[in-house]
Amino acid sequence: MIKQLLGIRFKQVLKVVCCFCFEYTPDYPGCRIRQKTFGPFVTFLIQGAGRSCSALILIWAAVMIFTGCQTTGAYRVDVDEKALDIIAEKQEQVLGMKKKFSIDRPGDMLRRQLLEHASLPVTGPASLGTDQLSPVDHWPEPGFPEFLKTGNQGFPISDGLLEITLFQALKIGAQNNSDFQTKKEAVFQAALALYLEQDSFRNTLLGQIQSLASSDASKEPSQRGTLTSSKTEGSRQFQNGMTLTTALAIDLATLLTSGGSSSIGIAGDASLSIPLLRGSAKHIVTEPLQQAERNVVYAIMDFERFKKEFAVSVGSRYLTILKQLDAVKNTEEDYRSRIVSARRSSRLADAGRLKEIEVDQSVQNELVARQRWISAREEYKQQMDSFKILLGLPPDADISLDTDELKHLAAILAGKLSSEIAQENEEVAQERNNLPADAPVRLTEPDQGNAGPLELDARKATELALANRLDMQIALGRVFDAQRTVVVAADDLGAELTLLGSASLGERRTITTADLANARLRTDKGVFSALLTLDLPFERTAEAVTYRNSFIELEKAVRAVQDLEDNVKLFVRSRLRDLLEARETLHIQAKAVLVALKRVKSINLFMDAGRAETRDLLEAQDALLSAQLSLTSARVNYRIAELEIQRDMGVLKVTDTGMWQEYSLEKDNNAEK
Template identity: 60%
Template sequence: MTASVFKIIILIFLLGLTAGCRTPEAFRRDVDAAALQRVTQTRSQILEKESKFSIEKPGDTLRRRLLQQLSLPVAGPASLGTGHLLEIPHWPEPGFPAAIQTPDTHREKQASPLTLSLFQSLEIGAQNSFEFQTRKEAVFQAGLALYLEQDFFRNKVIGQVQQLFSADLSTDPDRKGTRSSMEMTSERRFESGPVLTASLAADLASLLFSGGNSSLGLLGDASLSIPLLRGSGRHIVTEPLRQAEQNLVYAILEFEQFKQTFAVAVGRQYLNLLQQMDTVDNARDDYTRRQALTLRSRRLGDAGRLKEIEVDQSVQTQLVARQRWLSAQEAFKKQMDSFKMLLGLPPDAEIRLDMAPLRQMEKMDDLHRDPEVPGPLELSEQTAISLGLARRRDLQVAQGKVFDAQRAVVVAADALGAELTFLGSASLGERRTITTADLDNARLRTDKGVFSALLTLDLPFERTAEAVTYRNRFIQLEQAVREVQKLEDTLKIEIRSRLRELFEARQTLFIQAQAVALAEKRVKSISLFMEAGRAETRDLLEAQDALLAAQNNLTAARVNYRIAELEIQRDMGVLMVTDTGLWQEYSPKGSF
């Protein structure tokens, strides 16, 4: 009967143990789901809209396709991504991480060179950029940390099974036997401070000789610990959980801020590249014009109609123009390599850009014919600063950390007090070993139980370390407040600076548009005068220099104004950027 009862108990225990034995993949999937749920819920609350979040990258990224389809050199499998690594011995999850196939805007076979628009570059950067992925993982890790803190207050169950053979030679006669035992322990921490622990142990002690006696041991044990002074109260006990919740909020806000910064960085480099491409085109056209002028000067010189010194001037300026063209090309290549690194693409992949944004910016000249009419984003200083103070994510993080520092003061003050703890325990039944295998089976009887209650008072005579921590918390609070003030002043300086840059860029755009028109008129006029023999070669060369400079300055003014528009939206925190990297610009009239 004893063995049968124990077998039933051990069978139930083993069934529970089997149900609890899970694969690493199952653990990972559960943790992923828990973290993503917390991230998604918190993001929806912060952004006030439903949003999806994932740290899984497409297995078929543009970076990998460029490397493989163009046969670019790589250092090894890691160059193609985690899904292409060779599994090492004892790998816990065969096939993971795999080359996950998720929607990719640019999945078709890539032509070489690949032409990218501005919006395609934004999307590609969100999918391939190393830093973008790292920032997303930081949000996910904050979700994991929150899940771990929440786990601190869940029911926890620990199970253990033992099979022991022992021999006691100190008795007469000797005792040799076995003990099969199992123990289940459950613990629950409450957010108000108490800790409840309960355990149930079952033993079956059997002698191998001396009649083969056996006895069943049962022991139920429970304890309750309640802090009454120091360390008590929901606001103290749950402070690590509260901080983990705040850290997740901060990670999300910082990611949203980063998306704006990253999108503007991509836009700035893309537009600067277009400007440099235009500089290359202008340098090429200038070189072509100077080639034609040199040929004409040579013919006139051979005919005795032009001084040799003027012919030499044409040749010299042609050489300078060629060098300028070559230097512009090299500068473009260098900027392009930097742009590809920003997007997370191989630097040796050949890429072309779409000139459409530059052509669209040429239409801005019509919008700024009157230098006194401000652009749509040239808001009043007070309005722009008010928007920034209300919407900047990094300022929201800094303000949240002030509240964190205040809570840290409260927790540190609590640690200075006396500690009063109530501990109650109850124990029913008895364990069994081979030395007690002759006893009757144990029973869980309350009239035979052992009960105790303990009240412990730890007087606050020695709290030096806690006092130092308490004082430091006030210093940290002051530092957090100063950080908000510093960031607020920086924000105001940035916005004021951007407004001045917008104004200056608009004025420059108006001036340079006029300068190009005058330079073109000057070149045309001097060319006609030269045909009539009323101008020298040097006059035309100077006019061509002025035209080239005016053309480059006009393109720079267009690009600078457009970049300033993007940067002021970023600095005011009103540039909306999706998880795919695309932006939605702010309109003062219709908001977004």
């Protein structure tokens, strides 16, 4: 009864659909025949609908449910969750902690704020972000990518000018630099690749549904009918190399002629493949999965290493620009003093107290000072533009740096370096002055007595570097990967012995067999088979070449470790030398500035008394400028060397927001205790 009701209802629905599509229904009011060629086909389709409508409705309803319940956005979100779970797991394995990770960039990045606030020139919507792009035809996810507002940028822009501190620059770079984002995406893509490899060892289910309407007029009587078939396949690959595949097919065949016979077909089959020799070991079968897991680890390590390099690069460039800005300040002051000197020389010459040639010398030095001032200003602008690019900001944005960082740096170094004082100890100076001219000269080599906290023993620094450098751990991991490659290549040289088993039960149905009885799954009527295949290793030329190459790649991996180890030692020893040289230069130039200031002051007094020449003043001013520039350079170089040696030893920690946490030997020693 239910089947008849469903059949009647389905017929009515089909009549409406046919009227809409073909404007044809034999007994449906309001429809007209426009395309008579569809008439016979539609007629037999409607007549056969009542016999198979129940199965058709259930089958196609299931199709619509399963295909409609998972949107493109849901697929993306699901994959994102899987990848983030993998990253969190590997982070805990590599770093000992889980860190917040996301590749979604906020829409209110500082770069975009600067472009919009100052109305800077752009090429189009892509300059602002993907959420500003005009969607193309058939875009799968309307509204995605979306504008994500973080609300915690913390970089107020006043009157178009943005002043940033060193730590703000680190944060800005982590948010806006494109290379930083690319490294994060590399981690995410490695996790996606691992997820795909893991899927190879999960249960896989495939489904297919077909509905066929057929009319064969080549026979007498003509034969017309419908066939609805569904097939479900399941497969699973196991880590021992075995592959199991199963399938279940159900057919509903209905004749619309010859009495309207119908028959149900059902068939199931299963096949099993078991490798017994080559490719049968777990470590061979799971090698792609294991390599994908290690690639995620490598990507995380590489990202952590990049964060350290990027943070040091930002800090170094920031301090270098401040050094250049200080050079602008010093050359400006020098330029002003040269102008004053030229004016005074001119007045003294007018009074007959100075030769004209000395006036010319003053004017010439004034011009040279102006050239130095202009060059320093332009160099500062060039460095600032490059620094903005490094941070991922537009170079035409109006940004300034916090000049107090240099004062803060000087105070920090004064606290770190016990011997940085404004002038020499009076007792030492007195002893030096009391020595006779012909006294033996004893040179004092630099020592560690007044060294900073990061001027470690070379051996200690090298051991820290070899233990903490993430790129060294990656290189060592590549050696292990190369060793496994040798094992896999050796396995490919062996014989291949495979056991294949299959079982098939039941029968399929077609329109021509619709008059048979319904099929059943019976084990006593099944077809079973087993096949044992032995592939003898007579021809293994390609595999032998691969095997030999695997040893060469292993040697390369080992050499890469050795080369990196030597370079790490070189970098560490070089940074220690940079620290020592910058420290000594710092002390020397601090004294040189005092001497130069005293010299300029004394010569000015002598000039007023007519006891000094213009050339003496010009030389003193040159010496003062040089000492001032060298002092600032020494401070910056020492700080940069501190950051670089922490980076090269692998002990500098950097958060995902770009902020660094510096190494402390004292804390490290306490942790070991």
